Amino acid sequence: MKRILHLKSSLQGKGSYSIKLGNAIVERIQEKYPDNTLEELNLVDIEIPHLNPDVLRTFFIPGDQLTVAEKESIRFSDEVVKQLLAADIIVIGAPLYNFTIPTSLKAWIDHITRAGITFGYGENGPVGMVTGKKVYVAMSSGGVFSEGPGKVNDFVAPYLKAFLGFLGMTDLTVFRAEGLKVPGVKEYAWERAVESIEIN
Numbered sequence: 588m589k590r591i592l593h594l595k596s597s598l599q600g601k602g603s604y605s606i607k608l609g610n611a612i613v614e615r616i617q618e619k620y621p622d623n624t625l626e627e628l629n630l631v632d633i634e635i636p637h638l639n640p641d642v643l644r645t646f647f648i649p650g651d652q653l654t655v656a657e658k659e660s661i662r663f664s665d666e667v668v669k670q671l672l673a674a675d676i677i678v679i680g681a682p683l684y685n686f687t688i689p690t691s692l693k694a695w696i697d698h699i700t701r702a703g704i705t706f707g708y709g710e711n712g713p714v715g716m717v718t719g720k721k722v723y724v725a726m727s728s729g730g731v732f733s734e735g736p737g738k739v740n741d742f743v744a745p746y747l748k749a750f751l752g753f754l755g756m757t758d759l760t761v762f763r764a765e766g767l768k769v770p771g772v773k774e775y776a777w778e779r780a781v782e783s784i785e786i787n
């Protein structure tokens with residue numbers, strides 16, 4: 588049985604390409620693994636707190652020494668970490684906003700990054716502890732960033748690959764609906780994105 592977690596972070600609701608692409612990826616995963624469960628987390632539907640000094644300090648207090656108030660302050664983080672660790676396959680909708688990922692997705696990343704829980708430090712440096720996962724990223728962008736002149740500004744895919752890899756999620760594949768605002772490309776962008784989906 589595969590547990591699928593689908594994260595959404597678009598502000599564009601029904602018109603969102605990263606959500607549509609994420610859904611298409613989920614469908615293909617479900618075809619491959621008929622025995623599955625699907626959990627969806629729309630990050631823009633919830634008020635994700637930014638990290639603040641108190642929360643950061645609390646992250647480093649051993650669990651058995653936390654006060655009730657401290658426990659409450661990291662409840663969201665604890666919940667998303669638990670949800671992530673329980674998943675086998677994670678589909679991350681990553682729309683490109685202002686050259687990077689949406690702030691809600693960055694906030695989620697800040698909350699799943701917990702020393703001693705999702706990463707640690709070994710003799711040879713950092714060790715990711717979120718292992719054995721398959722991650723698919725559903726990217727969508729107005730411009731083209733996988734090749735051509737836009738490639739120098741391709742920050743999202745390398746960032747997600749590097750950072751989620753740091754946490755142990757090294758098996759990551761990016762599918763892109765790109766050029767959605769580029770005449771001559773936008774007409775085929777969606778079709779190309781869907782055709783590129785390969786579940787391995």
Ligand SMILES: Cc1cc2nc3c(=O)[nH]c(=O)nc-3n(C[C@H](O)[C@H](O)[C@H](O)COP(=O)(O)O)c2cc1C
Nearest residue numbers: 597599603604605682683684685686727728729730
């Ligand atoms: C606030 C905002 C910022 C954007 N910034 C960029 C950008 O920097 N580069 C780009 O190529 N497209 C940009 N776009 C276009 C989006 O990448 C495009 O609309 C894409 O479909 C977003 O994914 P979504 O449909 O899932 O929301 C931006 C769109 C919005 C709404």
